[in-house]
Amino acid sequence: MMNSAVCLLERAAEKFGGRTAFEDGTLSVSFAELRRLSRQLAAGLVSKTRTGNLYPVIVYLPKSVKSIISFMGIMYAASPYVPIDYAIPLSRLEKTVENLDPSAIITDAAGAENLKKINITTDVLLFDDLEAHGADGKMLEHTLNSVCDLDPAYIMYTSGSTGTPKGVTVSHRGVIDYTEWVIDTFPITGESIIGMQSAFHFDNSVFDMFAALYMGAKTVIIPEVLFMYPEKLTEYLADEKISVIFWVPTVMISVANSGALEKIPLPDLKLILFAGEVMPNTQLNIWRKYLPQCMYVNMYGPTESTDIATYYVVDREYGNHETLPIGIPCANMKALILNDNDELCKVGEQGELCICGSGIAMGYWNAPDISDKVFVQNPLNKYYHERIYRTGDLVYKNGEGNIIFIGRADSQIKLRGNRIELGDIEAAAAAVDGVKSVCALFDEAKQEIVLFTETEQEINARKFKMTLQSYIPKYMVPSRIITMEKFPHTPSGKIDRVGLRKTYIEGE
């Protein structure tokens, strides 16, 4: 049986050996090589630091095959892997390290230089040094045997409403079950070529890595720069004969709008999955028009659900006035829709989507208080402990039994596939010199974040954005900055968010 997600690599190396597993433009590894390199890295890790389920290891590397070797190596060493954006602002990385208390950080020479600028005591290990070790097979076998499938496989950090990122902790069982569901549900084979868009610190990457291991498919890490150029990206899909993609709708929208699908034939593309935000039907229909041979799947899942919790195979044309369902739960997952009284909603009744099953996360790392608020006992079950995750997403079930997504119950937003807490942005902006008060709002129509700042002096918007970029990731930096001497307030003394929205966002 598989007690660790890395058993999928053990199996792949045996079954698919010399076939190409992952490629990034510089490095290409077969399944057997990936196993060998990962085990070498694991041996290096075990000799240099503490490993085990309570000793996570950060991977701070550019998006590359080396990252995948690191993740697998860390799992061989029985520790959870923690992928960190290589472009993360250092102050945010510092906060992450403080929360995580990792046993080591794996990085390259440039990353190690960056890490000297922040105040951390964690061991910094260079990828190349770790690879200099020979692997002791017996020791590694013993280490891998010490893992149980309820130990964490990875921890992924996501935006938190108070400015501190939350570490979503996911078990090996979650990863294995999710992967088996993917393979049972979709036509992925050993001949498939997966075009990877997701960054490793986003949960969609779990699909690209583990589905490929399971079926012996090849995964090509698409060069990040191409996502700025939708036409060239489409050209790349054709050149590389990509047959499977799992992308965020933002990228699919920009490709559809660029007109590239009309010009560039993609006969190899067979399976198109998307998740992370709402996919508009207008653009989906453009894809369907030019690539009718493809299977299209709308997927839904917070990071807390090991990537995906529900899915909907698009089986007909959807008009612009209709909502594309998020469908039904994946295998081994359940979806409950609860109303304000924690009772099950009837068909058509709106409520909060709650999920349970083997895929739900074990909570937020080292943050019991916030974990306890959303990972709770199933209120419908008074007989035994059954943990559910309250997503905060408002949904209803339609007559066909499909779940329809409506929106959020709080101030979390989705922008170009990124999950953002507006409070996270406000916390960063409030810390900038000269700023007295802030308020971040989301302009749904323009798909942009607007930041209101109360300052005594007029500020240079571009420079202010640059300052913010040193605290929060680039995708969180507001597009518009509006400065005012004094904010309007409600009678109770709070910032009048509704008023600001009416005047500056809806009033235009």
Added chain:
Amino acid sequence: MEEIKDTLRAFISEKFEIGDDPDFTDDVHLFNEGFVDSFGAVEIIHFIEQTYNIQITQKDITLYPMNTVEEIAEVVDSKLS
């Protein structure tokens, strides 16, 4: 090469409403420093493809950095020669 840079500077400055910001130099990172948003990248490529009647392929984009006026001009220059 200088001529290409001048043409590029004029286009970018007007298109992205930069004006005469002294930070807008030939080697400033247009995207990281907030002069051009990520959507603007496509417009720059369209502009050079049309103005100079050249084709920028996905391989060019992957192999050569095109983040500054200097870098973009170099790619244009190499395509023309």
